[in-house]
Amino acid sequence: xxxxxxxxxxxxxxxxxxxxxxxxxxxxxxxxxxxxxxxxxxxxxxxxxxxxxxxxxxxxxxxxxxxxxxxxxxxxxxxxxxxxxxxxxxxxxxxxxxxxxxxxxxxxxxxxxxxxxxxxxxxxxxxxxxxxxxxxxxxxxxxxxxxxxxxxxxxxxxxxxxxxxxxxxxxxxxxxxxxxxxxxxxxxxxxxxxxxxxxxxxxxxxxxxxxxxxxxxxxxxxxxxxxxxxxxxxxxxxxxxxxxxxxxxxxxxxxxxxxxxxxxxxxxxxxxxxxxxxxxxxxxxxxxxxxxx
Amino acid sequence: xxxxxxxxxxxxxxxxxxxxxxxxxxxxxxxxxxxxxxxxxxxxxxxxxxxxxxxxxxxxxxxxxxxxxxxxxxxxxxxxxxxxxxxxxxxxxxxxxxxxxxxxxxxxxxxxxxxxxxxxxxxxxxxxxxxxxxxxxxxxxxxxxxxxxxxxxxxxxxxxxxxxxxxxxxxxxxxxxxxxxxxxxxxxxxxxxxxxxxxxxxxxxxxxxxxxxxxxxxxxxxxxxxxxxxxxxxxxxxxxxxxxxxxxxxxxxxxxxxxxxxxxxxxxxxxxxxxxxxxxxxxxxxxxxxxxxxxxxxxxxxxxxxxxxxxxxxxxxxxxxxxxxxxxxxxxxxxxxxxxxx
Ligand SMILES: Cc1ncc(C[n+]2csc(CCOP(=O)(O)OP(=O)(O)O)c2C)c(N)n1
Numbered sequence: 001x002x003x004x005x006x007x008x009x010x011x012x013x014x015x016x017x018x019x020x021x022x023x024x025x026x027x028x029x030x031x032x033x034x035x036x037x038x039x040x041x042x043x044x045x046x047x048x049x050x051x052x053x054x055x056x057x058x059x060x061x062x063x064x065x066x067x068x069x070x071x072x073x074x075x076x077x078x079x080x081x082x083x084x085x086x087x088x089x090x091x092x093x094x095x096x097x098x099x100x101x102x103x104x105x106x107x108x109x110x111x112x113x114x115x116x117x118x119x120x121x122x123x124x125x126x127x128x129x130x131x132x133x134x135x136x137x138x139x140x141x142x143x144x145x146x147x148x149x150x151x152x153x154x155x156x157x158x159x160x161x162x163x164x165x166x167x168x169x170x171x172x173x174x175x176x177x178x179x180x181x182x183x184x185x186x187x188x189x190x191x192x193x194x195x196x197x198x199x200x201x202x203x204x205x206x207x208x209x210x211x212x213x214x215x216x217x218x219x220x221x222x223x224x225x226x227x228x229x230x231x232x233x234x235x236x237x238x239x240x241x242x243x244x245x246x247x248x249x250x251x252x253x254x255x256x257x258x259x260x261x262x263x264x265x266x267x268x269x270x271x272x273x274x275x276x277x278x279x280x281x282x283x284x285x286x287x288x289x290x291x292x293x
Numbered sequence: 294x295x296x297x298x299x300x301x302x303x304x305x306x307x308x309x310x311x312x313x314x315x316x317x318x319x320x321x322x323x324x325x326x327x328x329x330x331x332x333x334x335x336x337x338x339x340x341x342x343x344x345x346x347x348x349x350x351x352x353x354x355x356x357x358x359x360x361x362x363x364x365x366x367x368x369x370x371x372x373x374x375x376x377x378x379x380x381x382x383x384x385x386x387x388x389x390x391x392x393x394x395x396x397x398x399x400x401x402x403x404x405x406x407x408x409x410x411x412x413x414x415x416x417x418x419x420x421x422x423x424x425x426x427x428x429x430x431x432x433x434x435x436x437x438x439x440x441x442x443x444x445x446x447x448x449x450x451x452x453x454x455x456x457x458x459x460x461x462x463x464x465x466x467x468x469x470x471x472x473x474x475x476x477x478x479x480x481x482x483x484x485x486x487x488x489x490x491x492x493x494x495x496x497x498x499x500x501x502x503x504x505x506x507x508x509x510x511x512x513x514x515x516x517x518x519x520x521x522x523x524x525x526x527x528x529x530x531x532x533x534x535x536x537x538x539x540x541x542x543x544x545x546x547x548x549x550x551x552x553x554x555x556x557x558x559x560x561x562x563x564x565x566x567x568x569x570x571x572x573x574x575x576x577x578x579x580x581x582x583x584x585x586x587x588x589x590x591x592x593x594x595x596x597x598x599x600x601x602x603x604x605x606x607x608x609x610x611x612x613x614x615x616x617x618x619x620x621x622x623x624x625x626x627x628x629x630x631x632x633x634x635x
Binding site: 033034035036076101102103104105108109110112122123124125126127156157159160161188189190191192193197203265266268269 | 324326327328329330334337338341346348349350352353375376379380408409410411412413414578579580581584585588
């Protein structure tokens with residue numbers, strides 16, 4: 001029995017344009033707030049745009065619609081990517097991004113389900129969001145609902161034992177209403193070093209992540225997380241898979257889209273200077289104010 | 294008058310442990326993928342072979358530290374306070390506190406000022422949790438001068454220690470003549486109107502608040518309590534006796550931290566009114582440092598105002614620590630946790 005695969009929405013080229021604009025919002029917001037993360041949000045933004053515009057069955061004007069698909073950003077430190085996506089999708093005004101990390105803001109440093117419309121589960125302490133997502137999927141099955149739950153994890157996040165505790169339980173119950181997507185951007189915050197202390201290694205190399213998820217009984221797909229066509233096709237396959245849980249290893253680049261941030265662990269959570277911001281926006285073809293050049 | 298600027302305690306931690314490791318081969322540092330934030334990277338640069346990256350896996354991080362302690366090492370565990378205390382509590386309890394192993398747990402980014410991260414990362418109930426564990430020593434230095442000495446002292450001490458560290462630059466309150474002693478409090482200022490106990494970096498704000506209050510004619514007897522466990526009971530009782538009226542202030546909730554510890558001791562040994570000033574029974578939020586200090590009521594000005602109001606209402610309240618109510622209800626997030634105020 002095949003489930004619905006994608007929802008109607010913008011074509012791939014339009015999604016690419018949305019993602020490019022989202023990147024500009026992200027960099028501008030972090031610079032304006034003088035805080036927050038960049039590397040992880042930039043690696044995961046193409047995925048989030050694809051999910052929220054073409055995959056998730058959601059109603060932005062009714063964020064708590066009980067039958068909606070759920071999406072849990074378990075790598076919660078990439079919140080700005082999620083907020084940007086939600087704003088562009090119409091959950092709240094794009095101008096509200098300017099309140100990110102300010103006092104009394106609905107846009108907290110890490111996703112807070114009590115504060116922001118569209119957040120299905122609080123996260124920020126790595127690993128926990130995935131566990132909560134599993135609970136949503138188990139609850140959906142127990143309640144006889146047929147929505148799908150997506151969980152987006154970091155590769156560093158997969159260090160956490162709780163990820164594997166949840167993975168085991170999902171397989172034990174042969175859940176096919178949950179999809180775990182790992183943003184495999186090959187860096188964590190600090191991690192292990194290579195030949196020099198400045199050279200930080202990927203938390204997992206080669207097929208290690210694929211092997212681990214497979215060993216836990218998950219069906220595993222891989223995709224290029226910056227190729228939106230590939231993302232749509234692979235996530236649809238994952239969603240349609242029956243009989244057990246699916247993990248998608250999404251190959252990405254930390255800091256993607258801004259040359260000097262790419263593959264550089266120091267941009268995990270750095271605030272750009274005015275010059276860096278200008279260069280970043282120029283590379284994205286955007287202006288400081290938010291218009292298009 | 295304000296205090297001079299000083300270093301953030303996280304960097305003092307990295308530097309001091311690296312320096313001590315030059316002559317003490319037992320010292321190792323275990324990181325939970327936060328070394329670039331917690332100051333542990335300074336140790337990695339100095340002693341790459343004695344720095345162990347344990348990844349984002351805090352329960353294991355603390356467990357491994359316990360194991361290394363049994364073969365003679367003095368492991369310093371470095372992560373944020375929230376992940377050490379909350380995520381890895383069972384490892385700490387069963388593998389470190391119960392066997393009384395020689396592990397030094399450093400809780401980085403403790404308190405309200407955690408770099409705009411929000412409630413997941415704001416850990417201001419850490420002292421309450423760690424203080425409740427038997428065998429655990431709990432230390433919260435005020436500034437870089439004290440932190441340097443405290444780190445030496447906890448290496449010399451044999452047993453588990455929780456060291457509270459903070460993120461932001463903190464002013465200097467002690468001069469070079471200061472001598473930190475584990476388990477001892479220290480008088481920062483003498484006064485006759487109210488005894489104020491403070492701990493951690495909040496002491497720097499309490500000190501500046503005391504100066505403001507002096508301008509207002511209120512003379513604060515200010516006592517800094519860097520070791521919250523074991524508590525300097527003699528010093529606490531003597532300071533309470535001095536004025537007969539006690540206020541505690543801390544960058545921590547008013548439940549179970551320094552305020553709780555002081556109230557426990559005084560209710561047993563010298564019952565006088567004790568008012569706890571600190572963070573309300575809440576989880577906090579993201580925001581710039583100054584805005585957070587102000588909204589949550591522990592800035593210099595808000596601390597001074599709270600102490601002033603408590604001194605003014607001293608007669609009215611007439612209570613003891615036990616009748617203090619927590620005022621902040623869940624629907625009033627950020628209500629400063631001042632007790633017994635109208
Ligand atoms: C339990 C827990 N430990 C530590 C952290 C601090 N932290 C935030 S992001 C991060 C690195 C995450 O790496 P990864 O999952 O690969 O994310 P990405 O590279 O996509 O940003 C760490 C250690 C945390 N948020 N939660």
